[in-house]
Amino acid sequence: MAASSVIDVSAALAAGPATAAQWLVVLPAASCLLLSAVLVMLWRQPRLQQLLAVAGLAFLVLVDLLLLRQVLATGPVTMVMGRWLPPFGIAFTADLTGVLMALAAALVAFVVCLSAAGERETSGRGDGFYPMLLMLMAGVSGAFLTGDIFNLYVWFEVLLIASFGLIALGPERAQIDGALKYAVLNLVATTLFLIAVGILYAVFGTLNMADIVMKAPDLRETAPLVTLTALFLLAFGMKAAAFPVNFWLPAAYHTPRPAVAALFAGLLTKVGIYALLRVTVMLFPPEREQLEPLIATVAVATMLTGGLGALAQNDIRRMLGFVVIAGIGTVLAGLSLGGPGGIGGALFYALHSMVLMTALYLAIGEAGRIGGSFSLAALGGLYGRHAGFAGLCLCLFFAASGLPPFSGFWPKAMLVKAALDVGAWWLAGAMLLSGFLLTIAFGRVFLMAFWRPAKETAPPVLALRWQAIGPLLLLAALVVGFGAFPELLLRTVQDAEITLDNPQAYLGSVFPQGAAP
Amino acid sequence: MEAWFSLLAGLFFAAAVYLILSKHLIRTLIGIVLLGNAVNLTLLVAGRLTREVPPIIADGLDRLPGNAANPLPQALILTAIVISFSLFAFLLVLAYRAYRVLGTDDTDRMRFAEPVDEPAPPKGY
Numbered sequence: 001m002a003a004s005s006v007i008d009v010s011a012a013l014a015a016g017p018a019t020a021a022q023w024l025v026v027l028p029a030a031s032c033l034l035l036s037a038v039l040v041m042l043w044r045q046p047r048l049q050q051l052l053a054v055a056g057l058a059f060l061v062l063v064d065l066l067l068l069r070q071v072l073a074t075g076p077v078t079m080v081m082g083r084w085l086p087p088f089g090i091a092f093t094a095d096l097t098g099v100l101m102a103l104a105a106a107l108v109a110f111v112v113c114l115s116a117a118g119e120r121e122t123s124g125r126g127d128g129f130y131p132m133l134l135m136l137m138a139g140v141s142g143a144f145l146t147g148d149i150f151n152l153y154v155w156f157e158v159l160l161i162a163s164f165g166l167i168a169l170g171p172e173r174a175q176i177d178g179a180l181k182y183a184v185l186n187l188v189a190t191t192l193f194l195i196a197v198g199i200l201y202a203v204f205g206t207l208n209m210a211d212i213v214m215k216a217p218d219l220r221e222t223a224p225l226v227t228l229t230a231l232f233l234l235a236f237g238m239k240a241a242a243f244p245v246n247f248w249l250p251a252a253y254h255t256p257r258p259a260v261a262a263l264f265a266g267l268l269t270k271v272g273i274y275a276l277l278r279v280t281v282m283l284f285p286p287e288r289e290q291l292e293p294l295i296a297t298v299a300v301a302t303m304l305t306g307g308l309g310a311l312a313q314n315d316i317r318r319m320l321g322f323v324v325i326a327g328i329g330t331v332l333a334g335l336s337l338g339g340p341g342g343i344g345g346a347l348f349y350a351l352h353s354m355v356l357m358t359a360l361y362l363a364i365g366e367a368g369r370i371g372g373s374f375s376l377a378a379l380g381g382l383y384g385r386h387a388g389f390a391g392l393c394l395c396l397f398f399a400a401s402g403l404p405p406f407s408g409f410w411p412k413a414m415l416v417k418a419a420l421d422v423g424a425w426w427l428a429g430a431m432l433l434s435g436f437l438l439t440i441a442f443g444r445v446f447l448m449a450f451w452r453p454a455k456e457t458a459p460p461v462l463a464l465r466w467q468a469i470g471p472l473l474l475l476a477a478l479v480v481g482f483g484a485f486p487e488l489l490l491r492t493v494q495d496a497e498i499t500l501d502n503p504q505a506y507l508g509s510v511f512p513q514g515a516a517p
Numbered sequence: 518m519e520a521w522f523s524l525l526a527g528l529f530f531a532a533a534v535y536l537i538l539s540k541h542l543i544r545t546l547i548g549i550v551l552l553g554n555a556v557n558l559t560l561l562v563a564g565r566l567t568r569e570v571p572p573i574i575a576d577g578l579d580r581l582p583g584n585a586a587n588p589l590p591q592a593l594i595l596t597a598i599v600i601s602f603s604l605f606a607f608l609l610v611l612a613y614r615a616y617r618v619l620g621t622d623d624t625d626r627m628r629f630a631e632p633v634d635e636p637a638p639p640k641g642y
Binding site for chain 2: 016143150164174178188195198199201250254255314318448454
């Protein structure tokens with residue numbers, strides 16, 4: 001009666017130890033988590049913390065570069081936890097889209113860390129900034145590289161708790177106010193994501209993304225997949241600050257210190273965008289097509305909210321919050337268009353926006369520090385004192401408005417062309433209009449804060465700090481470089497779009513022996 | 518069974534949304550706790566409910582009986598409980614500090630990050 005008590009599990013276990021390439025997939029998240037724990041132990045030694053954090057983030061950039069080389073050479077790479085093969089075990093899968101985002105995130109974090117190191121030299125007191133920065137990077141890297149949708153939720157929560165800590169670090173009343181609104185609304189958004197994951201599990205019985213892609217065609221007739229995709233759209237749209245769930249962003253992003261704001265502007269909304277791309281383009285493409293009118297409407301509303309909001313602000317940090325929103329709208333426009341032009345353009349714009357928004361927040365933070373105010377009415381005379389810095393800022397302003405020859409121009413050109421190709425002239429028009437509004441808003445900042453002579457009563461403009469300008473130059477070099485020579489990134493982004501849109505290589509990497517049981 | 522549990526989860530969601538929409542911070546927080554529990558219920562129902570057999574492989578068998586409960590949702594819920602518990606703990610501290618520092622728990626009066634009397638940007642050079 002008794003069956004054999006020896007169970008053959010070899011079919012469910014990976015054969016042999018993982019290769020070095022596979023270890024690379026988990027190394028970004030794992031190394032950040034580990035270093036974060038070490039930094040907590042070094043709470044009382046800010047100097048050492050600083051040094052280790054900079055070294056750790058440089059290592060992260062290196063690992064992501066190696067991973068990018070690996071993915072470019074062999075296609076997506078999968079690492080499974082505890083040797084349990086998917087769909088049983090949790091898989092980390094790095095494809096080109098994920099690696100590109102992870103690399104951009106690592107670069108941004110490295111620059112922010114350098115800038116923060118300079119900013120904090122004067123205070124000399126230890127606090128949780130570096131451990132939380134590394135924890136945030138663990139969450140971001142994990143979210144970009146995981147191949148399991150529940151695991152994606154867990155990484156979202158890791159980066160969320162780290163960002164709560166970072167945004168609340170400080171004594172100001174405005175900061176507590178901003179942190180509270182940020183925390184409540186982002187927690188609700190992540191909970192919505194968890195609901196969507198629950199329903200997804202009820203429909204598919206699996207949480208592995210590759211497995212979902214394979215099972216979706218059979219279930220498309222009976223399961224409410226459009227509703228599910230709409231729920232994902234709401235949850236990730238809230239994370240990405242899309243209209244009408246964008247109000248937490250301009251309420252919070254101007255309150256923390258410049259380095260933290262720069263980090264948030266560069267990374268957090270883009271994690272939402274990445275998750276949106278992953279779910280709608282790879283997992284549920286027909287449902288994305290059905291939701292296209294909705295996404296396009298949201299995109300137009302988001303772009304116009306961003307543009308008009310930027311025009312209405314007197315505080316230049318709050319203006320930047322709306323610029324971030326306008327950028328999110330542009331990415332959503334690409335998502336609503338679909339196809340190589342739309343998705344490729346959206347991905348390009350997201351990468352550009354990660355670098356640019358960080359640079360803008362750092363630059364405006366420095367401008368406010370040397371000018372003694374963030375109010376447009378009070379600022380003045382920055383050009384007269386620091387012509388080079390003003391030029392640098394002008395480059396960033398042009399890039400954010402989407403003017404050539406900077407990196408913002410190419411993805412926007414791609415998206416406008418893709419929109420016109422499918423006859424969506426109103427979408428193309430909205431993109432150009434939002435670019436125009438941003439040009440006016442930034443033009444006004446340059447006119448008022450930089451060109452206008454300083455008022456007699458105003459405090460003198462302070463000297464620049466090289467600790468702030470050095471990291472900023474690094475990012476500006478990327479913005480100008482990819483503006484002048486976009487071909488390399490353009491080609492890589494198009495390859496990434498192909499693997500996202502047609503994930504055969506991704507599936508092959510997760511299930512090397514073909515379909516799962 | 519699933520239908521009843523879905524209804525219960527729906528009730529939880531309704532109560533949670535009602536509380537979150539309140540302008541008093543403490544109610545919003547209670548709403549968030551309820552929302553977390555509603556989601557946990559949803560996850561439990563997502564794995565389908567059976568009451569017959571616990572998911573333990575008996576001696577002499579090599580697989581779960583067909584009518585065993587699904588163990589995966591319980592693992593998911595456990596993860597979600599731990600995460601939402603820690604986030605909620607942080608949120609409570611933050612809300613308490615906000616109450617102490619800002620002197621109010623009425624979100625309408627929390628206008629420190631976005632002041633009501635923020636001036637318009639200058640119109641002329």
